[in-house]
Amino acid sequence: MLEAPAIAALTILVLALFVGVEVISKVPPLLHTPLMSGSNAISGITVVGAILMAANQGENGTLATWFGFAAIVFATINVVGGFMVTNRMLAMFKPKKSKSEE
Amino acid sequence: MTTTLIQFAYLIAAVLFILGLRNLSSPKTATLGNQMAAVGMLIAIVATLLVSEVVDYPIVLAGVAVGSLIGAVAASRIEMTAMPQMVALLNGFGGAASVLVASAEVFSRTTQGNEPTGIVPGAIVASVLIGGLTLTGSLVAFAKLQEVMTGSPIQYPGQQYLNGFLALGALVLCVLLTMSPLDPVLLWSLIGISLLLGVLLVIPIGGADMPVVIALLNSYSGLAACATGFVLDNSALVISGSLVGASGLILTKIMCDAMNRSLANVLFGAFGAQDAVAASGEAVDQGTVTAYTPMDAAVIFSNARSVIIVPGYGMAVAQAQHAVRELTDQLVENGIEVNFAIHPVAGRMPGHMNVLLAEADVPYERLVEMDEINPQFPETDVALVLGANDVVNPAAREDETSPIYGMPVLEVDRAEHVFVIKRSMNPGFAGIQNPLFFKDNTMMIFGDAKKVIIELTDAVKNY
Incomplete structure (x- = not known):
């Protein structure tokens, strides 16, 4: 059977899925594109795993180190690109008032 | 930095992600929400860098620098009309990161002679399969949207059989790899077959169905990150991955409902292929x-x-x-x-x-x-x-x-x-x-x- 940490992680997974469904259902279609790019940036959290892979191999883990390095690059593109492009998009959504009613 | 403190930092990051997504419920608070999520990410990354296991800083910083530069340039240059391509590409990169991390973990365990147990072998298999599919599937979606390749469905005789055969092959490899997770031949075969499946599953999907494909791949990139979280026993990845997975699945459902089609029909129906055109060609002259x-x-x-x-x-x-x-x-x-x-x-x-x-x-x-x-x-x-x-x-x-x-x-x-x-x-x-x-x-x-x-x-x- 599964050991305790795995059960704890599964519990977290299930609860996070419920939170995700609750929270995301409230995002209006107006903001679905920023939602996708923003959630993409969040899935760049893999960078955390990539850092651990690239940086703790010592002398004997060449392939693991390089895979970790490549993963850092990809995940960082996700994080930086995702958050920046989302920010850029969201800055464009203005209410009627702020638009100069010439 | 102690493990407890790092776990605490991950918890703060997860809370900020959730609050950030919640603030996306209104355009007035959305920018703040995005910034909260970004701060959460920064906290998670800094905490990880302070982990005692991180010994090789130059390679980490080099990776972060290269990735940040590419990401920043792409994000500030991209035309708004090209946003679907950008998101497709980002989905793909998320998948790539998951395959790479899970594989690196296998290589690392192999050199240490540390056979994974419990849920870890299954999680490795899931990360590789979903991540690989997401990578190449997203690249094909990108190519279709960028019009590097044709946007209409690509079909050939026996396509469903070939895909079915490959899917079966992938399933068998998954089972074998779960049983002996450090076998390099099995690992490379699964990487190869999932990359191939990603391409073959997306090429028969037409341009008009891309909203569904992008939403689904978005979900996959989250689920791959989540599986990687199980590989590394890292709660930050599990929580963030499942948030993104849920988000993508909801969007996928909204898109399917808006087309009155099932997900299976979108994925395997090859909508907009030649027979559909032929059928409408028979229609009587409407005036x-x-x-x-x-x-x-x-x-x-x-x-x-x-x-x-x-x-x-x-x-x-x-x-x-x-x-x-x-x-x-x-x-x-x-x-x-x-x-x-x-x-x-x-x-x-x-x-x-x-x-x-x-x-x-x-x-x-x-x-x-x-x-x-x-x-x-x-x-x-x-x-x-x-x-x-x-x-x-x-x-x-x-x-x-x-x-x-x-x-x-x-x-x-x-x-x-x-x-x-x-x-x-x-x-x-x-x-x-x-x-x-x-x-x-x-x-x-x-x-x-x-x-x-x-x-x-x-x-x-x-x-």
């Missing part, structure tokens, strides 16, 4: 259409009190959003009420039209969802259809033999006058003929969307 000019339209627009504009992918292709904003300003100046009707699957990704119009400074209050605006069409003087086709097709309501029968559509034909701006009479991406064009209250204006809108604006101004 003739008369081409009008922007000058003709200006007369009717000037006498209107209310106008609803229906944008579609054609607006994005023609980069017409700024011209549309100028037309809107002119009409509003003339005292005409102008709103935009946004179909959930208009464009190439969820929310595509909203972003383009927001870029052109159209205030978001004017962008109205389908269910809200449909009852308004009967009281509307003019509906202006701009580069949209299937989402305004009345056959979805009236013609039970139509392939899109039952799909919720914008009921533009109920408006007093309908103008349709189109490049030619070619059917839309789904290859289905549109009876809207032949209705008595429909007037067609042929030409490039942007050019026609500019001429129309001038004509209205000088009327």
Whole structure:
């Protein structure tokens, strides 16, 4: 059977899925594109795993180190690109008032 | 930094992600939400860098520097019309990171002679399979959206059998790899087969179905991150991955519902392929259409009190959003009420039209969802259809033999006058003929969307 940490992680997974469904259902279609790019940036959290892979191999883990390095690059593109492009998009959504009613 | 402190930092990051997503529920708080999520990410990364296991800083910092540079340049240069491609690519990179991390963990355990147990082998398999599929599937989606390759479905004899055979092969490899997770041959074979499957599963999907594919791949990139979290026993990855997975799945469902099709039908139906075109070609001649000019339209627009504009992918292709904003300003100046009707699957990704119009400074209050605006069409003087086709097709309501029968559509034909701006009479991406064009209250204006809108604006101004 599964050991305790795995059960704890599964519990977290299930609860996070419920939170995700609750929270995301409230995002209006107006903001679905920023939602996708923003959630993409969040899935760049893999960078955390990539850092651990690239940086703790010592002398004997060449392939693991390089895979970790490549993963850092990809995940960082996700994080930086995702958050920046989302920010850029969201800055464009203005209410009627702020638009100069010439 | 102790493990407890790091776990605590991950918890703070997770809370910030959730609060950030919650703030996306309104355009007023959305920017703050995005910034909160970014701060959460920064906390998670800094905490990880302080872990005692991190010994090789130069390689980490080099990776972060390269990734940040590419990400920042791409994010600040990308055109809003190209946002679907950008998101597709980002999905793919997320998948790539998961495959790489899970594989690195296998290599690392192999050199240490540390055989994984419990849930870890299954999680490795899931990370590799989902991550690999997401990577190449997203690259194909990117290529289709960027028009590097054809947007129409690619089909060949025995396609379903080949895909089924490969899927079965992948399944067998998954089982074998779960049983002996450090076998390099099995690992490389699974990486190879999942990369291949990603390509083969997306090439038969047509351009118009890309909103579903992108949403689904978005979900996969999250689920892959989640599986990687199980590989590394890292709660930050599990929580964030499942949030993104849930988000993508909800969007996928919304997109499928908006097309009245099941996910299976979208993925394996090859909508818009040759047979669909052939079927509609047999349809009886529905009458003739008369081409009008922007000058003709200006007369009717000037006498209107209310106008609803229906944008579609054609607006994005023609980069017409700024011209549309100028037309809107002119009409509003003339005292005409102008709103935009946004179909959930208009464009190439969820929310595509909203972003383009927001870029052109159209205030978001004017962008109205389908269910809200449909009852308004009967009281509307003019509906202006701009580069949209299937989402305004009345056959979805009236013609039970139509392939899109039952799909919720914008009921533009109920408006007093309908103008349709189109490049030619070619059917839309789904290859289905549109009876809207032949209705008595429909007037067609042929030409490039942007050019026609500019001429129309001038004509209205000088009327």
